[in-house]
Amino acid sequence: MADSVRAALINEYRQRQRELARSVVERPLATPPRLIAAVDVHLRGTQGVAAAVLCAYPTLEELAHYVALGQVPFPYIPGLLSYREAPLCLEAIRGLPESPDLILVDGQGRAHPRRAGIACHLGVELGLPTIGVAKSILVGRHEPLGDERGSVAPLVADDEVIGMAVRTRAGVTPVYVSVGHLVTLEDAVEWTLRTTTRYRLPEPSRRAHRLAQDAARALPSNDSRD
DNA sequence: GCGACAG
DNA sequence: ATCTTGTCGC
16 A cells, blocks of 8 residues: 555544543542453464453452454554554453453553553543553653662653653563553552562463463464565 | 654 | 574572
């Protein structure tokens, strides 16, 4: 397709994100979440696998999980990840036997060029509290943070605090936490730390990651068409 | 024009 | 993310 057409489509999606960003609600979690879920996606060619895991808090015991398979409908374009991964994530979360009180999402929430990362997208679509927990930065910068678990540093872009770099474990690269929907940034950091035990990522996220990875590996094989 | 760039 | 084994280090 012509580059000009592609550029016009990209602008359309960006505009949609600006609208989505206006629907995001940042407010304190009403009650402590008892059911905490996480979602993650693994890709194999044009096929995708999304896994949602439901855990109990505070035990972090796994109560249920659901795996959704399907074709991935959109290319990876930095800033437009939602359109690639959100449909399968929604299917996976909706497949859980109970609605979670909080969802941990692999990727950014507000820490996005238009303040509309995939955690915002899923939260608004589901009407549920979500937190973005990303392994790397999409936009923004931060000062160095302490070495101990629990150290934080504000992630700033356009003179605005859009998220927080959080050391979830001593001696490991921080994760980048931001509001998805129906939480505050303080809640987001608090619940990221509360669900993280001995690894860099929260336990529900790790389980979703492995589940999606295993399911993707078991998939037919190499169809990496364009 | 030159990088940066979630997963 | 994916293509992919071993290897360095606590």
